[in-house]
Amino acid sequence: MAFFFQELVNGLTTGALYALVALGFSMVYGVLKLLNFAQGGLYMIGAYIGFFVLRWFGGPTALTIPVPLLLTIMFVLAAGLVGGLGVAIERFAYRPLRDAPRIAPLITAIGVYFVLENSALLLFGAQFRVYNTPNFISFSSGIQIGSVSIDSVQILVLVMSLVLMVGLRQLVNRTRLGKQMRAVAADREAAEMLGINVNFTIAATFFLGSALAGIAGVMAGLLFNQVSNTIGFVVGLKAFTASVVGGIGSLPGAVLGGLLIGVAESFITGYVSSTYTNLLVFALLIVVMLVRPSGLFGQAQLQKV
């Protein structure tokens, strides 16, 4: 049973990462009905930003500033820069295509991801960049419940994701900006007629969604230690899976979907075999999509004629 709970904790941690990326996916899909494939690339850029912040302040073994300050700078910079990058991408690549047929922005998004991945290869090289987290955050300083251990990085990831998710929920449900987002998601033209600045709202959505991906990237760097230019693709794919499983466009759905995928992956790795993890996760998605295309928490959409 201890193994079960250990895998559950590990799965929840990875799932929290997926959930953050999936939230960005869902938000962007909500306002633009666009599958932003670039989300995985933004996650990867976020992980690199974290790495360079770490190196700037002396690297894992010779830090010149206290760890909490380092983490704060990492997360803030990653969120800010990646969020800005997301806004720039929206402005440059997606905005001219807002009224184009659906297939056009999708192909553009693939192009954006490709440019991001290969730009990272050009700028940062093909070698793995290593965070070496254990050198500055002690893993043993976590919590021990029975034989289940939750190390400090996992606690950090779990707590922070929870805070971000609750914060996002409040933002979307309680603030003026959130109201505007929901209005744009419901009907862009009507929102525009009511005086909502649609361009600003969409840009803000891209900023938030991309910033979440950037933060998730830093978390992944801390958690998995390794960063390379190709880490974004599979995570992007799984985050998309998560948002679809939860019902695309629904924020609680994206979170639950992410956690579900993470836990499922962890159990498959633990109980079956790590060789088939990706394959089984993809199979799970295909089954969910075929049986319930609107996702577990989504509402079936009526096609407008």
Place this chain on the structure above:
Amino acid sequence: MSLDAQPPAAGPATPTGPAGQAAPASPGELAGPQVGADEWVARQAHRREYLPSVLGMAQRQFERIGWWPRLAVAGLAGAALPLLGLGGFQLQVAIDALVVALLAVGLNIVVGWAGLLDLGYVAFFGIGAYGFALLSSNQLNPPNGIHLPSILAIPIVMIFTGIVGLLVGLPSRRLIGDYLAIITLFFGEAFVEITNNVAPSKLGGPNGIVGIDPINAFGIQITSNTGYYLLLVIVLVVTMAVLRLLETSRTGRAWRAVRDDSLAAGSMTIPVNRVKLMAFAFGAMVAALAGTIFAAQQISVFPTDFDTPFLVLIYAGLILGGAGSIAGACVGALVLMVIYDGLLRNPTYAGYLFYGLILLTLLVKLRPWRRLAAVLAATVALGFAAHAIAAAISARAVAGSPQSTGRIASALHYWVIVPANPQTAGNWGYVALVCLLIALVQVKGRWRTILLVPTLYLASFVWETRLSVEPAITRQILIGAILIVMMNARPQGLLGTRRVEPPT
């Protein structure tokens, strides 16, 4: 009776206005578009702008040649190309280009005609290649293996892949657009995962399958690259001919109808689901055909041959030429592959291509010519000034030499700054260039002209310090950029005609 009093008013010619205007202008205009042609395009056809002078005449003459003569001439020209004496490398580039062209033509069925975004397309190519490999090597049934003659193996593999295509297309009955795209993308990923991990003794795992037979039929074996080149030219021409017949048939019209408005198509008694599945199956079969020839020519197949970057490459070729047009898909893929695989590997050609494309774009896009001259002069002046200033500040800042070779390098030597450590500076330059490009698209009018000058200089700087050093990465960035730029600037591709989109 009142009816008798009516005829003068109800006559064909309206009483007001001169008779010349009121009469129907010409029988052609009244007849409307030909069956299957886009009405808007047909109405706009006579208003098209042609290039000035001789080029315009050539363009008109070219358009008067029918589709079939063009295909015949292109096919003959392609078949005659080896007579010029292509080298081994050039021949390999040509073969790869033809394989991708075949794939793009097949992808055009699904994406261009039926309007279904199939992101697992490369898996059909892989199934074709792996299927042929299993039926024509020692992999199965050791020690002798299975060695079917290609005349049997290729149809078997094509039909099998067509059936898989039907199965993968089944979700398209319920899912459209994004969902279909993602489910097919998972199928493509699953193919790579399966070939990598499942049954390594049969599928070879990451080591792939090696020792595949050459194409053989009626006692003839194709073993030389020239042979494969000619085979591919023939297969491509035949495929394009078949697809042309299909395009102008009931089925072809049904695909386009479903693409433009599936609800309307359904109410016009078109069996929407069946038509979609057919598109998937046909596309898969063309991909499988390409896969079999690819496997035979390569003698080996590996899971990485069928990964996502290759899919993006096929898409880029299709989009560049223009989705929806057979000739567009073929020409786009050929041009892209010659650039991607041939020119960009050779630093001298790559340099000519880079600067040539920039100059060409400026020549075409920058009007009037005074502005063009001003921009060019300002860029040249900026370069020499920047180089002189950098040299005055520090000798190390200009210690490197441009990465281009030959004439370009000597021409640029005192113009572009190449520091002693070009990599770091080039990386920052790349980031700055991307920022400038984004800014360039946002600003308008005079500011755009002004901003163009530093952008051009920075582009040259990044090219000389970074991009031409890393051709393998540069060409991948190019592929992504093609997708973004074409979709934004010219979604109909270089050769396609603009479609009227139904309002969403």
